[in-house]
Amino acid sequence: MAPVHQETISLLLLPALALPSTTASLISAYKRTLETLLPRLAQPKSQAIARLDIAIVLSPSYPVSPNIPRSAVFPSVQRLLSETYSLICAVAADNKVELDFPGGLDVRIFLLESRVDQLPRGVRGKQALSGPIVDIQTFGLAARPYTTIYSVEGETGEQNLRSLITAWQSEKNRSAPPVHRLPSGPAIIQPSSSQTSVHEDGPVTTHQSVAVGGTFDHLHIGHKLLLTATVLAAEPSGFSSHTETPRLITVGITGDALLVNKKYAAVVEPWSLRQQRTAEFIDSILAFHPDVPSITKTEHIDQPGPNGKVVRVTYGNDIIVNYTQISDPFGPTITDEGISALVISRETRAGGKAVNDKRKERGWKELEIFEVDVLDARAAMAEEEGEGQEKQESFESKISSTEIRRRLSEMRASTTGQ
Template sequence: MAPVPQEPVSLLLLPALQLPSTPASLKSSYRSTLEALLPKLIQPNSQTISRLDIAIVLSPSYPVTQSISRTAIFPLLQTLLAQTYSLVCSVGALTKVDLDFPGGLDVRIFALEPRNEALSSSIIGKQTLSGPLVDIQTFVSASRPYNAIYSVEGETAEAHLKSVITAWQSRQGAVAPPLQRLPSGPAIAHPGGSASPYADDGPVEVHKSVAVGGTFDHLHIGHKLLLTATVLLAEPSSPASSQDKKPRHITVGITGDDLLVNKKYGSVVESWSTRQERTAEFVESILVFHTDSNSIKKTEYINEPGPNGKVVRVTYGDDISINYTEIIDPFGPTITDESITALVISGETRAGGKAVNDKRKEKGWKELEVFEVDVLDAGAGLDDSEIGDKQEKQNFESKISSTEIRRRLHEAQTSASG
């Protein structure tokens, strides 16, 4: 099944709340924002999917990103991503806006570092392969074809918007897309005060080779969170340093077609090639902030005998390579590639992470450091009464279910052929 055509992309600038923050505070602040925006962007009864990029602008309570490794900041940022994606799912359920389905929305989230004064001049505007976390100048220089920019009301949001627009206009006098401000609500004060929950517990291992695995069938928000967290964890080289120029390597294991033959609604399971292409397109969108990504991109198609022999390898410059590998067993390259040092999992696949490390121990290899992303939670955006409503809960869960997407596509196919 070919990817669904997309309309032009919209951008929402969303200020991150001061740490420590809670899902309740995020809901109080931005549920009304998303309720106003999401229905506006969709084209019901269309085969297209409109796209919304949400750029979360980090607050001063987050550590300055140049001074902290991706490993150390991972817990804070993956929580921020998970809570925001959960809020999007909740609002989609309430407003009956489809996500990652024809006539609906494709939402993608990354983070912006606004504190130029704290960054080296050798980094500002040059973090072209540092997504999903880049400085504002790099982000604007990528010249993404946004047809509209949305922001929220308030002093902090206005300051961020001004920074983005000023940077936009400095690009040889480029005209920024149309702007619109959206309502927002008050953040709920956290009883723990205003101190950041980040604690420097000493040196942590920096990871240059990171792996993740999944079916990635009909890519949805759960997949997007997992992939974004994986890309986040792989430590980029610093343009300011001549040391540690070792390139990053990301392994994305994608379940082979033969292992999916018994899936429900199997007639609309996407082929491995389609799942690989859609996964790679998403990863590029949150990783690469370059004026011309094709100019630094190289794609190789590898098909060798044996396990993990079918690979689409995408390389960007000499900084990062991504292997999209067909997996035909529960382990994939994590037990055939000793150089991998970290594995990103969801809560549902915790047992798989342990099984991988058991196998590596049997081989005398170093165990992988396992990083777990949060489970998407309806409580991040729905009230208790709404969570208790069976239909609302089903609406939320349908946003993060490949099976539910396949069911609806199967029924549409059956109806059309009947």
């Protein structure tokens, strides 16, 4: 029973808190908004999955992108992503809202830069391939087909909303979607204009070729966080002095042969479907062009040898994304010397070390490892005596391919009478 996505897509604008901020502050700021919106959008009796894009508008405490390398802002941005996704899982669990499952929601997060006047003139409104961080003018010009825009009450929320509507309506005869305002927590306030350093002093290496690997079966929020962090770690080309080299993003996707012993293997998605859904997600947080298909070329490559099966998606002259079928734990990281960075979750730290050990054996330069936080139930969920274990299990069901397969398997059995 394959989930069906609705044609309608909603957008939520959320102001980022000023740095440094705590997890408690983020929960205070966003929880009420999410508790109001997520149940409203979910349709429990439907087989469809409604899509919600969340655009977090960076506060003045973040350096202006693209004025500094992406690798320099990686720690603070990935933390923002992981804590927000963790809170979404917690709110969904508390309110019995499905995520990435029939009747529920497909939530995706990217970042907006609203300080357009601080960007180089050649960049303003021209960051169509700079995701997952895009300036608000480019985003408005892209005019994605949202049916509704949700914003939060308060001065900062209104300011961000005005900026987006102005950009959206900059093209003649174009009206913005209807807007609904949602309550927010007390922590969302207009931050100071002074900037806070988000990285340690010293040289920062930029990376044009970044890799990630996984099964990406029944794509869920844990996968989305990992993929978004991978796109973030790869330096955009053409916007600054950092690089003019196209971004190369390599996504290793485990081949079907390695998954036959997985639990509930009967409902494991085939490689082709996992690749398509992974590519569709990356496209949604990477490309902000008014007509993305017009700048996109897809090639299917099938060569003998390891890592020879690739679906290559090229965006203009700026980005290449290779979706590579892998048949071992290492994938292209030990067959492509040009890859310079690897994105992993904290749970797969040992795998990153194993990759670098193999590269050292070949006399290759080790990969820089970018580590993504594990989605954290304890940090995101309010402790309520007597409900801790149940809440933990409900949270984990939102970020587990195995749990999604188990439930789909049970649904299939109930409909067939087996």
